[in-house]
Amino acid sequence: xxxxxxxxxxxxxxxxxxxxxxxxxxxxxxxxxxxxxxxxxxxxxxxxxxxxxxxxxxxxxxxxxxxxxxxxxxxxxxxxxxxxxxxxxxxxxxxxxxxxxxxxxxxxxxxxxxxxxxxxxxxxxxxxxxxxxxxxxxxxxxxxxxxxxxxxxxxxxxxxxxxxxxxxxxxxxxxxxxxxxxxxxxxxxxxxxxxxxxxxxxxxxxxxxxxxxxxxxxxxxxxxxxxxxxxxxxxxxxxxxxxxxxxxxxxxxxxxxxxxxxxxxxxxxxxxxxxxxxxxxxxxxxxxxxxxxxxxxxxxxxxxxxxxxxxxxxxxxxxxxxxxxxxxxx
Numbered sequence: 001x002x003x004x005x006x007x008x009x010x011x012x013x014x015x016x017x018x019x020x021x022x023x024x025x026x027x028x029x030x031x032x033x034x035x036x037x038x039x040x041x042x043x044x045x046x047x048x049x050x051x052x053x054x055x056x057x058x059x060x061x062x063x064x065x066x067x068x069x070x071x072x073x074x075x076x077x078x079x080x081x082x083x084x085x086x087x088x089x090x091x092x093x094x095x096x097x098x099x100x101x102x103x104x105x106x107x108x109x110x111x112x113x114x115x116x117x118x119x120x121x122x123x124x125x126x127x128x129x130x131x132x133x134x135x136x137x138x139x140x141x142x143x144x145x146x147x148x149x150x151x152x153x154x155x156x157x158x159x160x161x162x163x164x165x166x167x168x169x170x171x172x173x174x175x176x177x178x179x180x181x182x183x184x185x186x187x188x189x190x191x192x193x194x195x196x197x198x199x200x201x202x203x204x205x206x207x208x209x210x211x212x213x214x215x216x217x218x219x220x221x222x223x224x225x226x227x228x229x230x231x232x233x234x235x236x237x238x239x240x241x242x243x244x245x246x247x248x249x250x251x252x253x254x255x256x257x258x259x260x261x262x263x264x265x266x267x268x269x270x271x272x273x274x275x276x277x278x279x280x281x282x283x284x285x286x287x288x289x290x291x292x293x294x295x296x297x298x299x300x301x302x303x304x305x306x307x308x309x310x311x312x313x314x315x316x317x318x319x320x321x322x323x324x325x326x327x328x329x330x
Contacts, residue, residue: 001110001277001320001321002110002318002319002320002321003110003113003115003318003319003321004115004316004317004318004319005115005116005117005285005298005305005316005317005318005319006115006116006117006314006315006316007116007117007119007305007307007312007313007314007315007316008116008117008118008119008314009118009119009120009312009314010118010119010120011121011122012063012120012121012122013060013063013064013067013122014067017064017067017134017135018067018068020114020116020134021064021067021068021074021134024114024134025074028077028133028134029073029074029077031084032073032076032077032083032084033073034084035084037073039084040076040077040082040084041076041079041081041082043072043075043076043079045081046075046076046079046081046082047075047079049079049081049162050079050081053162053187053188053189054162054166054167054170054188056123056170056173056174057166057169057170057173060122060123060135060173061078061079064078064134064135065078077133078133078134078135079162079166080133080136080162080163080165080166081161081162081191082160082161082162082191083133083163085158085191085192086112086163086192087152087236087280088107088108088151088152088280088281089107089108089151089225089226089240089242089274089281090104090105090106090107090108090149090150090151090152090225090226091104091105091107091151091223091224091225091245091249091267091272092104092105092149092150092151092197092223092224093222093223093224093249093253093263093267094197094199094205094222094223095222095253095258095259095260095263096203096205097257097258097259098257098260099260099290099292099293100199100200100201100202100205100290100291100292101199101260101263101288101289102139102147102148102149102197102199102205102288102289102291103260103263103264103267103286103287103288103289104139104149104151104197104286104287105267105272105273105274105283105285105286106130106138106139106283106284106285106286106287107240107274107281107282107283107284108280108281108282108284109277109280109282110277110282110284110321112280113132113284114131114132114133114134115284116130116131117129117130117131117298117307118130118131119307119309119312122173123173123174125142125143125144125172125173126142126143126309127140127141127142127143127169127172127173128140128141128142128296128307128308128309128312129141129168129169129172130285130287130298131165132165133163133165133166135166135169136163136164136165136166136168136169137165137168137169137172138150138165138168139168139287139289140168140169140172140289141172141289141291141294141296142172142173142176143294143309144175144176144177144201145176145177145200145201145202145291145292145294146171146172146175146176146177146178146180146181146198146199146200146291147198147199147200147289147291148168148171148172148181148196148197148198148199149168149196149197149287150164150165150168150194150195150196150197151194151195151196151197151224151225151226152192152193152194152195152226153192153193153194153195153209153210153211153226153227153228154193154226154227154228154231154232154233154236154237154242155192155193155211155228155232155233156232156233157192157193157211157212157213158191158192158212159189159191159192159211159212159213160189160191160212161188161189161190161191161192161212162188162189162190162191163190163191163192164190164192164194164196164210167184167185167188167190167196168196170184170188171184171185171198176200177200177202177204178198178199178200178204178205178206179204181198181200181206182198182206182208182218185198185208185210185216185218186208186216186218189212190210190211190212191212192212193209193210193211193212193228194210195207195208195209195210195224195225195226195228196208196210197221197224199289199291200291201291201292205220205222206218206219206220206221207219207220207221207224209228211228217229222250222253223246223249223250223253224246225240225242225243225245225246225249226240226242227242227243227246239276239279239281240274240281241271244271245271245272248266248271248272249266249272252266260288260290264286264288264297264299267286267299268286268299268300268301273286273301275321277321282321284319284321285298285299285300285319286298286299286300287299294308294309294310295307295308296308298317300317300319303317305317
């Protein structure tokens with residue numbers, strides 16, 4: 001089982017993104033229609049909600065719709081308004097011992113990952129992000145020194161709101177620090193429950209527990225896994241070991257001050273590093289964001305791949321899950 005992760009720089013939406021759309025759209029179309037076309041909001045409704053909640057994204061959205069061919073269905077999908085539900089796992093932690101760092105494992109099915117690190121300047125700031133749904137963000141950082149990542153919140157409820165990847169994109173495109181990010185996370189509705197952690201270059205951090213059916217809860221939590229307060233979805237909690245991961249990391253971080261490399265090593269081993277790829281909960285990558293220096297390391301066992309705003313290098317890494325390690329392709 002393998003994935004090829006690519007790093008691509010395209011300041012404005014263009015041929016690279018159009019090629020990405022052509023390659024991945026058949027799979028996203030099937031997912032988007034998995035509950036029937038009538039289950040998804042109309043284009044008019046999707047655009048109206050995007051203009052209401054995230055108007056600064058509309059010019060980029062319209063440019064992407066044109067590159068995608070201008071179809072009604074693609075435009076509805078690209079709004080990421082009320083998409084079908086999706087469940088992941090993930091672990092994330094913040095450390096401000098020395099330099100501030102945000103470290104996360106993304107746990108999901110390797111068959112459902114864009115595997116693209118995208119460096120853009122769509123508005124007035126540069127963003128490096130691991131993409132999802134073609135222009136959303138699983139995690140990322142902007143050149144103002146703000147990093148963000150998500151973990152599924154462990155609740156089954158689905159409501160009226162946006163898929164969290166587009167909300168995280170919006171945060172990176174419009175916010176400069178953790179306080180501004182929290183303001184956005186408080187007001188933009190999400191369609192499912194997620195724990196979103198933000199960290200800025202000054203070491204301010206917050207975790208927002210977001211849900212479609214209740215107000216956001218903002219905590220200064222250094223560790224976030226896949227529950228909000230007490231466990232509600234017990235089967236998911238047991239399958240992903242959300243409580244065990246939270247306890248393990250919290251205990252280790254409380255024992256002594258640890259640097260970024262030491263914490264990252266915890267993420268590359270049990271119980272944080274997950275191997276249940278067949279059930280859709282395997283660790284696909286570890287990311288270490290350093291917002292003060294504008295650097296991010298993407299990690300797998302025995303290999304690291306650094307990118308930064310000052311030295312972004314296009315290329316690829318072939319990642320084999322299991323005993324084989326990742327290999328550089330350029």
